[in-house]
Amino acid sequence: xxxxxxxxxxxxxxxxxxxxxxxxxxxxxxxxxxxxxxxxxxxxxxxxxxxxxxxxxxxxxxxxxxxxxxxxxxxxxxxxxxxxxxxxxxxxxxxxxxxxxxxxxxxxxxxxxxx
Amino acid sequence: xxxxxxxxxxxxxxxxxxxxxxxxxxxxxxxxxxxxxxxxxxxxxxxxxxxxxxxxxxxxxxxxxxxxxxxxxxxxxxxxxxxxxxxxxxxxxxxxxxxxxxxxxxxxxx
Numbered sequence: 108x109x110x111x112x113x114x115x116x117x118x119x120x121x122x123x124x125x126x127x128x129x130x131x132x133x134x135x136x137x138x139x140x141x142x143x144x145x146x147x148x149x150x151x152x153x154x155x156x157x158x159x160x161x162x163x164x165x166x167x168x169x170x171x172x173x174x175x176x177x178x179x180x181x182x183x184x185x186x187x188x189x190x191x192x193x194x195x196x197x198x199x200x201x202x203x204x205x206x207x208x209x210x211x212x213x214x215x216x217x218x219x220x221x222x
Numbered sequence: 223x224x225x226x227x228x229x230x231x232x233x234x235x236x237x238x239x240x241x242x243x244x245x246x247x248x249x250x251x252x253x254x255x256x257x258x259x260x261x262x263x264x265x266x267x268x269x270x271x272x273x274x275x276x277x278x279x280x281x282x283x284x285x286x287x288x289x290x291x292x293x294x295x296x297x298x299x300x301x302x303x304x305x306x307x308x309x310x311x312x313x314x315x316x317x318x319x320x321x322x323x324x325x326x327x328x329x330x331x332x
Contacts, residue, residue: 140320143283150266150322174280198265211256211320213265 109133111214113199119220122187128184128217130199139182140200140211141174143167150198156182189221226248226313228323236331243309243326246318248292251316255287257296258310260325266310270296301330 112131120126132139141153155162156174171187176204182201186193196218228245230320235241243257258266272278272285272294284297294313298305308325315321 142320142322150260150312150325152320152322155318155320165319210271211267212268213258216265 111199111201111212113197113214113217115217116215116220117220119222122191122221123188126186126189126219128186128197128199128219130182130184130201130214131180132182132199132201133203133212134180136201136203136212138162138202138204139174139176140202141184142198142200142213143195144198144216145195153184186219189219191221194219194221225284225315225321226311226323227298228311228326230324231327232329233326234329235301236246237303238242239300239301239330241301241330242330243296243328245294245296245311245313245323246292247294247311247313247321249315250289250292252292252313253316253318254314255285255294256312256314257283257285257294258312258322259305260308262308264269264301265325266312266322269309294318298328301328302331303332306330 114129139156144150152165152170154164173185196216198216199214202211256271257269260266270285272287278285282299286295306329308327310325311323
């Protein structure tokens with residue numbers, strides 16, 4: 108069964124450093140998403156991406172965040188200058204369709220720890 | 223005002239009983255509604271989606287949507303210990319943004 112994969116599973120970085128989180132969505136999916144979940148808190152939408160551009164983004168997704176689909180398979184989230192409060196689990200998701208029938212499949216997540 | 227609200231629980235039901243999970247949302251223009259299950263330390267797993275008023279059944283799960291009341295629920299029939307998890311309600315609002323509730327922790331007691 109196809110699945111979303113994410114690497115690395117755990118990333119430790121120092122405050123102020125740049126990190127890139129990587130995702131490989133399901134191959135025939137067209138819509139891609141990033142979410143984060145701070146430990147013990149709810150899943151928060153960051154951004155959606157379609158046709159090589161951002162479709163929607165939340166208030167959390169400020170100038171320090173960027174997304175890219177550098178090739179036909181990878182989807183990345185870059186955090187330019189990490190802060191302690193960026194420590195969280197970051198989930199990538201993909202779906203074949205948008206909206207009501209847009210079932211999103213989540214990857215296993217990358218745990219980001221900023222020290 | 224929170225976009226999506228759920229009782230955090232914990233909700234405990236005996237094995238074989240019906241578990242009822244509830245969710246309300248604030249954006250009346252919301253289009254799509256999802257229920258995810260999340261085991262501790264794992265990623266959310268989609269259980270059901272619904273976008274029309276009424277009930278939608280899939281096996282032991284039934285999602286119910288009432289747009290007038292801005293209310294979504296999930297019923298789990300014949301609850302099993304393996305159903306013990308946190309259940310997340312998610313809503314796609316009129317701006318195509320996705321909001322999750324904080325989740326309801328369910329424990330099914332053998």
